[in-house]
Amino acid sequence: MPITLLAAATPAAGPTRLDPLELFLQADIVVQAVMIGLILASIWTWTIIVSFTLRTGNLEKKSRDYETEFWETRDREATLTKQQRREIPSARIAAAGLEEWKKSTSAGKLDADAARQRIAAAMESQVAFEADELAGRLGFLASTGSVAPFVGLFGTVWGIMNSFFQIGAQQSASLAVVAPGIAEALFATAIGLFAAIPAVIAYNRFSNRVNQYEARLQRFADRVHAGLSRELDKA
Template sequence: MTDLDLLAAAAGSTHLDPVKLFLDADIVVRVVMGGLLLASIWVWTILLSFGFRMASLRRQSEAYEGEFWKSRDIDAFQAERGGGRNADLPVAKVVSAALAEWRRSATGKIDRSGARQRLSSVMDSVVAAEAESLADRLNFLATVGSVAPFVGLFGTVWGIMNSFFQIGQQQNSSLSVVAPGISEALFATAIGLFAAIPAVIGYNRYSHIVNSFEARLQRFADRFHASLSRELDGL
């Protein structure tokens, strides 16, 4: 009988049963696998929700910007379109912050150079804050991607240690004795990779999307700043 045959006999089936591996594992290994499964579920929740959120933000931002540059009265446009469901739109927040600073700077004696600097600073601050807010949930993906494999490895090491302990207890080093414990232990590493791989891929992909969105928001702010600068020249 080959080693593979012995492994199949020890598992009680010709196929590995993940549920049986989990239930038969040592309590420490089960806790590790349970934690990794919960982390994996949360990772996929973030991946799906963040994907839908960014797609929605992109559509709303495109619609808002298209109408914004066509408008002749920015104050009226912002009063009409800057509230309601658009109130939390990053590009609308940039416009609101810039208009608020514009009103303060355009009263009394105008310092054109100082006003331009303040407008730039205000809009850059909003852009950075919005990008940071979007990227905040991605930190969990980075954490799972870097930690999950080591947590799974800890479960594997513990399971293998337990298997060697069983060898000493039973005075039997045959594969039929150690195979179940080793299978359960290796399953912990597999779950760790199952949680880490999509987390790493999702983090890299969504970080790129957030960076692209931030760059687009910054371009809008720069263009709006140029428009306001021309208005300042006319005052």
């Protein structure tokens, strides 16, 4: 058989592996927009994961060191410098309690019970503020984890609709006609899961870490409150 006939009889070699870039470039403009949005969400998710991990580790170390110094020193007001108040949550909590204690003891007639309530309220409010500030970006992780799969599914549905349109336009239901569109559509779902799964895992882990950190700050606030309460009994 002539060489030319052999070449014609031999089927063209198809792609041997998935090419994500090729799938993206060949996708419909709507599917491309969905993919870009999901990729950007995934990048921002990993940015939050890295920054949150570094920030919480730094805050926990600073708070632990400050609390050790706070309980070891006799002049606790001297440890509440402007620098410490700005950077360390434990220092801001202690400062809130001490400031309310000074206001209550310098107001003339002292009502110890009312002063205790005001001191506790001031520190509890500061604890809640510190926890809210630390958890500020976790809402994006929750939104990404719940929304990204549906956004990817929208891209999938659009891609499949486009494949059916190609079937009607070319009047052919062969695999060669529908396979590219379906592959592009399913790739959008894969990107949605790629963005959602780390976001869900990180949100659950970081939420638990914020709760533990808030509980630790609350225990510190309770100890400070107990110490200030004893000082009120002496006043």
